[in-house]
Amino acid sequence: MADKVGAAWIVAPFAFLLSVSIAGIGSAWLAGSARIPFVAGLDSYMPSWLGRVHPRYATPYAALIVHALVSMILIIVNFTAAGVQETFQKLLSLAVVLQLVPFLYMFGALLKLAAAPTFTKARYGRPTLLFAGASGLITTTMVSRSPFSGGANYLAAVLRSVDVGGTLLFVGLAAFFFFVYGRRKAARKLDQVPAAG
Numbered sequence: 001m002a003d004k005v006g007a008a009w010i011v012a013p014f015a016f017l018l019s020v021s022i023a024g025i026g027s028a029w030l031a032g033s034a035r036i037p038f039v040a041g042l043d044s045y046m047p048s049w050l051g052r053v054h055p056r057y058a059t060p061y062a063a064l065i066v067h068a069l070v071s072m073i074l075i076i077v078n079f080t081a082a083g084v085q086e087t088f089q090k091l092l093s094l095a096v097v098l099q100l101v102p103f104l105y106m107f108g109a110l111l112k113l114a115a116a117p118t119f120t121k122a123r124y125g126r127p128t129l130l131f132a133g134a135s136g137l138i139t140t141t142m143v144s145r146s147p148f149s150g151g152a153n154y155l156a157a158v159l160r161s162v163d164v165g166g167t168l169l170f171v172g173l174a175a176f177f178f179f180v181y182g183r184r185k186a187a188r189k190l191d192q193v194p195a196a197g
Helices: 008-042 061-081 084-115 126-145 154-160 162-192
Strands: none
Touching: 008 061, 061 084, 084 126, 084 162
């Protein structure tokens, strides 16, 4: 297209700026996502060494390295099983589903709060909260299913998809770290309470 309008010179600088932009986006995604294990390490819901900060650069280097290694393993495993486009689609679908899991929890909690017999109106009434929770839960569920494409045999396609296995893997890991390290954190707090008497 640039050749047709006599502006072929614009392709190289445009490609350079696009490369810089993609590198910046990738860096932001990596750094942002690595903050979650970093904070969980600080709060003792994951191994405490994930909360280490680099002495010179003040970055959460341990969490960044672990995040990069997990990302690299996921990419290599998927590349060996499929092509670039299929791998990209699978990882994108997995990211969409995993990012929506907390919203399912949040809208479910809103429904539980609104349906509780001890509910007292503060800013919003029960009908408003029930409507918001139900519509949010339904919308989130529909959006989280949209990356799957199965045609006539939808269920079989969903079960074959990396989204189900990947989602179960990561949610299972999150539950493991939460419950195992959560118990250890609670035990440490009990040990720190001074004995009465």
